Amino acid sequence: MTGHNQTPEAAGVVADAYSGNWVDRLAPEITRPYLRLARADRPIGTWLLLLPCWWGLTLAMLSDGRAGWHDLWILIGCAIGAFLMRGAGCTWNDITDRHIDGSVARTASRPIPSGQVTVRGAVLWMVAQALVALGILFTFNTAAIALGVLSLLPVAVYPFAKRFTWWPQVFLGLAFNWGALLAWTAHAGRLEVPAVVLYFAGIAWTLFYDTIYAHQDAEDDALIGVKSTARLFGRDSPRWLRWFLAGAVSLMAVAIILAVPDGRMAALLVALCGPWAMGWHMHWQMRRLDLDDNARLLMLFRSNRDAGLLPVPFFAVALLL
Template identity: 85%
Template sequence: MTAKNQTPEATGQVADAYAGNWVDRLAPAATRPYLRLSRADRPIGTWLLLLPCWWGLTLAMLSDGQAGWHDLWIFIGCGLGAFLMRGAGCTWNDITDRHIDGSVARTASRPIPSGQVTVRGALIWMAVQALIAFGILLTFNTAAIVLGILSLLPVAVYPFAKRFTWWPQVFLGLAFNWGALLAWTAHTGRLETPAVILYLAGIAWTLFYDTIYAHQDAEDDALIGVKSTARLFGDNSPRWLRWFLVATVSLMALAVILAVPDARMTALLVALCGPWVMGWHMQGQMRRLRLDDTARLLHLFRSNRDAGLLPVPFFAVACLL
């Protein structure tokens, strides 16, 4: 069998990874199973973890009108930390889900159920990623370090949520949007109301995009008894998704209003364009939604990188006004 004609199972590729991703093309063969375990071949999760960090940082800079070289490090450090902690979190998720993943078509090719990585090897790899991320966290202020340590609780709980609640996406939202709290605090030295409201906006956004994502596995999940909002909402999902869209935009707009001083009306108006254009993108996803088209569901889920990125330049430009 030639490499060109090999199946994903034969090459070790994961079924829902990007075709021609850098891991499959460029990474040394010995590292590929571990990078796949960290989802390095599927960068969308890193973006979804990172973007709330950038929301929190830019909105904090807008709130107090201050920016310095340390903010550039927070910006970069959040990027590195998101890559590492997303990798550690996915490794933990795959360790806990190794028996379930083998029963689901989309996940059976993952490194642990396919036998590419042992559980012991995965635990060591998870610890390495988490320790490097902790080293980055230690460069932030004390309040941000405490928040970073507390973030491990929702990360640890999330993989088990689908076993006891129909709303595991809430637990994913609690974990994935923690960066909004952490980055705000890394800039200001304290946690404040606008950051909490921004965090809630992120959770609503996670409910939106991960319900779309979960519809890919709804049939397999029903067979093995795994719960999700996709199964809970069923054909009523579009109505729920619209409510999550409204909640995302409204809460983010409220966070902006609370963060920006009244005297800076021009900055406020520019910053408010951020949640508006994000909501416009999400509404575009709704127009293209087809619950029975798994390829389209995956495409729409991935497009949330662009949706979540849209507020960042508006917040950044508003900082200059």
């Protein structure tokens, strides 16, 4: 347990992790720094990476009316792969940001800047996670494997984006929503237009939630020269967030209309309830937004797990119609 006089860094606890998370309570002590490096104590990122996969898979099944045991494996494989690739991506992010993280209050307690993990150890951990994820990817079809390998490009570029653009959240969106393309292709055997439109819906959603997240660090980022949409928009962020909300909902609706075959009106109407429900949740977040309250910002960011989950049951029910 953390002593009253210990800093988070000294105790090994990461500042923005869930209080009483399973890593801090249950994981063997020797594994904790590596699990924290992979953000296993902060599962929201895994959800945000996974949910576009589930959108893509369920919409692909709805599009061609097929569902089989292999789709169950795609569902599970994407969940395991999201956990692993989110961990590998976060490890890569922390390797590249180790000097920046030490200068930001919220990230100074992370394993590398706090000295819990060496850079060499982090590289080995990143490679191990990526190799296991690659093994899962190889169980999918050839087109999906090619897309999976290609996804490494936006993952590699993202950590550097905040150094050269005010829009690093776009690069995060390119990486985090790739699963919509991959899971659709894993089911259908080819990439099709509805999946691409769904991908752009996910990018708009990422711009929404990560702009909210980035406002926590806006002051520190300004001091060290790191760029973000939160700094770019400033007090005008709510207006931009409404545009991202509208874009995410509208593009997802277009993807559904393109995917659902003619003559399946009941399935179309039920599936369209998905983006409506997600948009309602995002509107709920907007009503509670306070750019000066970091605890509120973190709560709203985390609530996007629920926002992103809302379309999935509607897509699943539409499959039965």
